[in-house]
Amino acid sequence: MSIFSSDFKLGLLGGGQLGRMLLQAAIDLDVHVKCLDPDPEAPCHKIASEFIQGSFQDFDTVYAFGQDCQVITIEIENVNLEALEKLQAEGKKVFPQPEVIRIIQDKRIQKQFYLDNNLPTADFVLTDSIEDIRKNIGFLPAFNKLGKGGYDGKGVQKLTTEADLSLAFTQPSLLEKAIDFEKEIAIITARNEQGEVKLFPTVEMVFNPVHNLVEYLFAPAEISEDILKQAQEIARNVTEKLGIVGLLAVEMFVTQDGKVLINEVAPRTHNSGHHTIRANHTSQFEQHLRAVLSLPLGDTTAHSKAAMVNLLGEDGYSGESKYVGMKETLAIEGVYPFLYGKKTTKPFRKMGHITLVDNNLETLKQKVSQVQHLLKVISE
Amino acid sequence: MSIFSSDFKLGLLGGGQLGRMLLQAAIDLDVHVKCLDPDPEAPCHKIASEFIQGSFQDFDTVYAFGQDCQVITIEIENVNLEALEKLQAEGKKVFPQPEVIRIIQDKRIQKQFYLDNNLPTADFVLTDSIEDIRKNIGFLPAFNKLGKGGYDGKGVQKLTTEADLSLAFTQPSLLEKAIDFEKEIAIITARNEQGEVKLFPTVEMVFNPVHNLVEYLFAPAEISEDILKQAQEIARNVTEKLGIVGLLAVEMFVTQDGKVLINEVAPRTHNSGHHTIRANHTSQFEQHLRAVLSLPLGDTTAHSKAAMVNLLGEDGYSGESKYVGMKETLAIEGVYPFLYGKKTTKPFRKMGHITLVDNNLETLKQKVSQVQHLLKVISE
Structure with a gap:
C-alpha cells in the first residue's frame, strides 16, 4: 500500500x-x-x-x-x-519495537542492558527497599531512580547522606552513583528498518537546579573533537545494539576527566531535538516519520547554531493560559516560539518552547536570557 | 483579546x-x-x-x-x-484589505495602478472586443490577458500575428506588449499594520513553455547588484503604495537591456515562496501570519540556496493519485517533497512541490532535473 x-x-x-x-x-x-x-x-x-x-x-x-x-x-x-x-x-x-521499548521503559533493565553490551554508564545497584539502600550506603551521594513511571524530573531524587534514606523509593528502583560531570549532552539518532543510521549534531543541556528540568540547550555542544567522537560512537552503538527502528535520544554525561557515559535514552522524539525544526535541514520529527515508515533518512546537518528554551507555566499561576511578552519576543531576530496548544497553565507545566537561531554563540546565549525575562505564561 | x-x-x-x-x-x-x-x-x-x-x-x-x-x-x-x-x-x-484586493483582482485596474504610481511595467491597452484589438494591431506580438478570473496560466494567451485575432478574449481584457525579457524574477514582501516592511530574497523562475506554469525556480536569483537594487526598490514601492497588510508576491521581468518591469502581483502567499519553508529563517507562511496578526515581521534571510519544482499530475492520468519514485527522491540529500493532500490527480494538476536545498547552484539544478525524472504522480 x-x-x-x-x-x-x-x-x-x-x-x-x-x-x-x-x-x-x-x-x-x-x-x-x-x-x-x-x-x-x-x-x-x-x-x-x-x-x-x-x-x-x-x-x-x-x-x-x-x-x-x-x-x-x-x-x-x-x-x-x-x-x-x-x-x-x-x-x-x-516501531519502535515493543521489545526495545520494554528495555528502555524500565530504568533497571535499561541500565543492565548497558552493562551487558559494554556501553559506558555510571555504576549502579538495583534496590527494592530502604534496607537495600542502607546496605549500599557507600554509594552515596547517588541518584535514586524509580524503575518505572519516572518522567520529566519525577521519579528521580538525589540521596546525599544517611539522613536522606527516609526519602528513598520503596518500589523497584536503582541507586546510581552521582557523577562529577562537567556537561550533559545529547545526540538524537535515527535508524530505519533497512538498518540505515543517522546522527543529529550534539546538543549541550543546561539544567535549572530548582525544578530539575532542562532550562535551555544549545547546539552544537562546546566539546572537544575527542569527546565528540566518543559521544557519536556511543550513540551509534546503543542504537545498533538496541536495533531500534525510529528515533533514539541518547543523553550522556561528560565527566571531569574526559569520559562520556550514557545517562539514559528515550525511544522517541525528544525535548533535546526541538531546535532541529529551525536549525537543521531535516527535523527530528520528519526523521522519526522517515524511520518508522521505512523511508530513506534525511540530512541531519545544521544550517545554523541554535538554542532552545522550555516555556514553563509561571509559578503561582493556574488556569486559562495567557502569554505575556509575545510581541516583544517575536521582535527579536531569530526567535521562534512554539506553543503546545494547552488552554490551561499550572506552575512549571511545559506550555511550549522557544527556538533561537544565531550563528554567534554568545549572542545566542544573551538572547536566551532576554527571552527568559520577556516571555511568561500566566493565567487570566 | x-x-x-x-x-x-x-x-x-x-x-x-x-x-x-x-x-x-x-x-x-x-x-x-x-x-x-x-x-x-x-x-x-x-x-x-x-x-x-x-x-x-x-x-x-x-x-x-x-x-x-x-x-x-x-x-x-x-x-x-x-x-x-x-x-x-x-x-x-x-487583511489584505478589500480595497487592495480590488486593485489586484482585476488585471486592468492593476496595470492602471502601476501607471498612476510611476511603477515600471510593460506598455498595455485595455480592450473589450476583437475590434479593440484589431485597432491596436501594431502592439502585437502581445499578451492578451483577461481582466478578471485568470489563474495559473489560464486567462492569458499570446497573440503573435493578425491570424491569432479570432482567439482574442471578448470579455474586458488588456493587451500587453510582449517583453523581450532575459529573466523572470519575483520578490515576496510583507507589510504589517504598523507599516514595517520586509523583503524575501529574489527568486528566479524557469517556465515550462508548453503549459505556461513555473517549472522550477531557484533562489537567490542570478542577477547583478544593479538589477537586484531595482527589483528591491520596485517591490518595496509597490508594497508601500498599495499599503497592503499581508504578503505581496511581486513578479517582475528583467529586460535584455537591464531594466526591471512589474509583471503582476498577488496579495497572498505564492508559489514563488514555497522554498522559504526549508531555506529561510522565517517562511512566507509564518510571515503572512505575523503580518495579518499585527506581529513583528520575521527574519527573511536565506540560510541555504534552494530550488522548488512543482509536482504536477502526469499527462494521461486521471483518478486516485499514486506517487511513483518517492523513496528514490527522498534518498537524495536535501530533497523535501510537500504533498497537498489531493486524493485525485488529473493532467498538470498541482499535486505538490519539491524543495531542494544545496549551496552549490549547479548541483542544485542537477538535482532538479533528477527529481523531475524520478517522481511522478499517476493514477492507480
Whole structure:
C-alpha cells in the first residue's frame, strides 16, 4: 500500500506536544496519522487526521486502536506493551519495537542492558527497599531512580547522606552513583528498518537546579573533537545494539576527566531535538516519520547554531493560559516560539518552547536570557 | 483579546495548498484558523481548526463566515469583496484589505495602478472586443490577458500575428506588449499594520513553455547588484503604495537591456515562496501570519540556496493519485517533497512541490532535473 495521500494509517500512541510536532511534519508527506490520548483536549486533538480519546496504557484500547493501522508508533514510552506485542505478532509494524521499548521503559533493565553490551554508564545497584539502600550506603551521594513511571524530573531524587534514606523509593528502583560531570549532552539518532543510521549534531543541556528540568540547550555542544567522537560512537552503538527502528535520544554525561557515559535514552522524539525544526535541514520529527515508515533518512546537518528554551507555566499561576511578552519576543531576530496548544497553565507545566537561531554563540546565549525575562505564561 | 491559545479566530478564505501550509505555520503559535472552501475535500479540510464548506465568492456565505472572526485573510484573490467590505465596515480586520484586493483582482485596474504610481511595467491597452484589438494591431506580438478570473496560466494567451485575432478574449481584457525579457524574477514582501516592511530574497523562475506554469525556480536569483537594487526598490514601492497588510508576491521581468518591469502581483502567499519553508529563517507562511496578526515581521534571510519544482499530475492520468519514485527522491540529500493532500490527480494538476536545498547552484539544478525524472504522480 502506498503511504502518501492514501488509505494508509500511521497509529500514534500519545497526543502531547511531541505528537503535535510529528503531525506538522506528517502534513508535508500527506500521511494519515491516527492519534490516541486520554485527554480530549490533548495538543494533537485538533490537528490529527483522526483523534481517538482513550488510554494508551490499556490493553483493550491499544489493541482495538491498532486494528486499522499499518504502522504504529509512540510519542511517549509508558504505553501498553502487551497490546503492541500482540499487534506485532499479528503482522502490524510496531516501531519502535515493543521489545526495545520494554528495555528502555524500565530504568533497571535499561541500565543492565548497558552493562551487558559494554556501553559506558555510571555504576549502579538495583534496590527494592530502604534496607537495600542502607546496605549500599557507600554509594552515596547517588541518584535514586524509580524503575518505572519516572518522567520529566519525577521519579528521580538525589540521596546525599544517611539522613536522606527516609526519602528513598520503596518500589523497584536503582541507586546510581552521582557523577562529577562537567556537561550533559545529547545526540538524537535515527535508524530505519533497512538498518540505515543517522546522527543529529550534539546538543549541550543546561539544567535549572530548582525544578530539575532542562532550562535551555544549545547546539552544537562546546566539546572537544575527542569527546565528540566518543559521544557519536556511543550513540551509534546503543542504537545498533538496541536495533531500534525510529528515533533514539541518547543523553550522556561528560565527566571531569574526559569520559562520556550514557545517562539514559528515550525511544522517541525528544525535548533535546526541538531546535532541529529551525536549525537543521531535516527535523527530528520528519526523521522519526522517515524511520518508522521505512523511508530513506534525511540530512541531519545544521544550517545554523541554535538554542532552545522550555516555556514553563509561571509559578503561582493556574488556569486559562495567557502569554505575556509575545510581541516583544517575536521582535527579536531569530526567535521562534512554539506553543503546545494547552488552554490551561499550572506552575512549571511545559506550555511550549522557544527556538533561537544565531550563528554567534554568545549572542545566542544573551538572547536566551532576554527571552527568559520577556516571555511568561500566566493565567487570566 | 490574546491571539495565542485563546478564543481568537483567524478566518481564512480558501482552503487549498496555500492555506494548508499557512495552517502548518499557525500550529506553531497555536492560532485558531477557521477555513472556508467549497470543496469538502480541500487540502485544508482535515487540519484547519474549523472547516466550513461553502463558497468564498458568495456574499451571504462570506459575510456569515466572518461573524465570529477577529481577523479575516485570504489564500486566493477571487473572493467576494462586498462581503469583506461590509465586515471591515463593521469593525473586523480584513487583511489584505478589500480595497487592495480590488486593485489586484482585476488585471486592468492593476496595470492602471502601476501607471498612476510611476511603477515600471510593460506598455498595455485595455480592450473589450476583437475590434479593440484589431485597432491596436501594431502592439502585437502581445499578451492578451483577461481582466478578471485568470489563474495559473489560464486567462492569458499570446497573440503573435493578425491570424491569432479570432482567439482574442471578448470579455474586458488588456493587451500587453510582449517583453523581450532575459529573466523572470519575483520578490515576496510583507507589510504589517504598523507599516514595517520586509523583503524575501529574489527568486528566479524557469517556465515550462508548453503549459505556461513555473517549472522550477531557484533562489537567490542570478542577477547583478544593479538589477537586484531595482527589483528591491520596485517591490518595496509597490508594497508601500498599495499599503497592503499581508504578503505581496511581486513578479517582475528583467529586460535584455537591464531594466526591471512589474509583471503582476498577488496579495497572498505564492508559489514563488514555497522554498522559504526549508531555506529561510522565517517562511512566507509564518510571515503572512505575523503580518495579518499585527506581529513583528520575521527574519527573511536565506540560510541555504534552494530550488522548488512543482509536482504536477502526469499527462494521461486521471483518478486516485499514486506517487511513483518517492523513496528514490527522498534518498537524495536535501530533497523535501510537500504533498497537498489531493486524493485525485488529473493532467498538470498541482499535486505538490519539491524543495531542494544545496549551496552549490549547479548541483542544485542537477538535482532538479533528477527529481523531475524520478517522481511522478499517476493514477492507480
